[in-house]
Amino acid sequence: MSCLVRFVEPPVLNMAIVLEDSACRIPLIFVLSPGVDPTSGLLQLAAQSGMGDRFQALSLGQGQAPIAKKMIETGVKEGHWVFLANCHLSLSWMPQLDKLLEEELQIKQPHPDFRLWLSSTPHPGFPISILQAGIKMTTEPPKGLRANMKRLYQLIDGQSFPRCHAEEKYKRLLFSLCFFHSLLLERSKFLMLGWNINYGFNDSDFEVSEHLLSIYLDEYEDTPWDALKYLIAGVNYGGHVTDDWDRKVLYTYINDLFKNEVLTTTFFKLSSLPVYYIPKDGSLQSYKDHVVQLPAVDHPEAFGQHPNADIASQIKETRTLLDTLVSLQPQRSATQGESREDKVLNLASDVLKHIPALIDYDAAAKLIADDMNPLNVVLLQEIQRYNALLRVIRTSLVDLEKGIKGLVVMSSDLEEVFTRIYNAQVPRLWSKAYPSMKPLGSWTRDLVQRVEQFNKWAESTHPPVLFWLSGFTFPTGFLTAVLQTAARRNNVSIDSLSWEFHVSTLDDSNLTETPKDGVWVKGLYLEGAGWDKKASCLIEANPMELVCPVPTIHFKPTESKKKSTKGIYSCPVYYYPNRAGNSDRASFVVAADIKSGQMPAEHWVKRGTALLMSQDH
16 A cells, blocks of 8 residues: 555655755756745755755845845855745846856856755746756645645654644644644635635745744743634734635634644544544654545545535536637638538527617616616616627627628627637627626526516516516615615615525515515525525535525615624625636625524535525536
């Protein structure tokens, strides 16, 4: 079994062996991988080799070139180790570095102890001559909790372990910190169910946190839990996190892994799976041996995720792969069968047949002129946006047909429309009205339903009983209008109102009247959980059920007051599956308080449970 592991797991980089093969004329180059920083390992190696006092490091960037040049020239003469980090941030200076190395290392006679260490991400601007002359090293990013924890324990110096007086506390909390760091890194494999935004957590975060841990355990007799959690999760790791819902995940993990039970419970369980626990007190090697025995493949439950999360991430990765393959297909016309141009013409003609006519804005404005309440204002705004979109679609499709036939010049916008229609994707020109991840066919059907909702509303002059929130281009504007209506009716300030959410236990056919306050909202989907219609609460999703439709929800404006959070999960509502949104607009709409069922709210935070207004198919 140990022989097989050699070929399955990437080996940990041993810099001491690399140093033995090096020489003063040969630069040593680290090719950086995400989340891997060689600085601490290099510092340890310098100390072990007796070069700690003659080790100089510099992170390259604007204005650092003269300093780097002087360090190399001095190092060549006096036998220093020089480490120039992040060469990719100073690409304009790289040709000069190439000439400098040729002059200092090849023409002159460098000191035998001199070593030049460089680090850079893979970049075509890095000089090929330096690469050819140097020793290249890279550390493949570890995959899985075991591989990550194994690498973290390799970073710890055995001579200073443990590095504080409270030895037992330090060893247990260090193991917990390693597990915490590995969770944060590996959670990204679940994509949107993991993090809304992918963050670059790295070795420096772990090293700073480990240093803080040792200092605070030395300074305080009673473990300062709040201070440790704030500094580690709030400041150190939290400095990367820009999304509020991702920050919740971060705090949920740190609260589970940094508490008094970690120190008082023998074999404290780090997750719901029995295999992940803190081993008994021992040497550094004993902890490394324990880590090696952890499972090679991580079960989603180790992260607090449902097994469906693995399936969802694999489906999305497969779609990404297929989209990439489609983008690489030949661009020339086929010699036999239907050509690209004919296919696009047929698809464009089909879309033109199915998109609805413009909504009569002037007629709608006249009908509701005497009752310009906030909801009717939103109606007119939505009609304007959809009419503008429908005009863009018709114009671009007509121009595309002319362009294919050679009647007009194919602009870059038309080329993009042509390519995306051929690949059954929505042209970017059409996506400006509202974001969506649907393919062209589903998007067109969805557009028809959206326009139909507002057409009926405009013709009847009465808002629908059940609002399809997903049909609004700006749902936040609609929800604000509902709050304004309630504020005027009750003669209160809109700032004093917040939302209450009641999930209906009735079928939509039985909801025939509008509620006294607020609106009925239909068409939401639950991701990362299932829904119990009888108990009206969250439950575990059924196997292979990645998305679950949710019954109609009553969005009820109510005066803001302190609410009980017991048994309640604050569930984020997103406009579409890309929870991070894009540069034009955010995807987050509102947080809906729903019953968490038998599980605490933290359980669903780890699951990444959220409500989606639309799907990607």
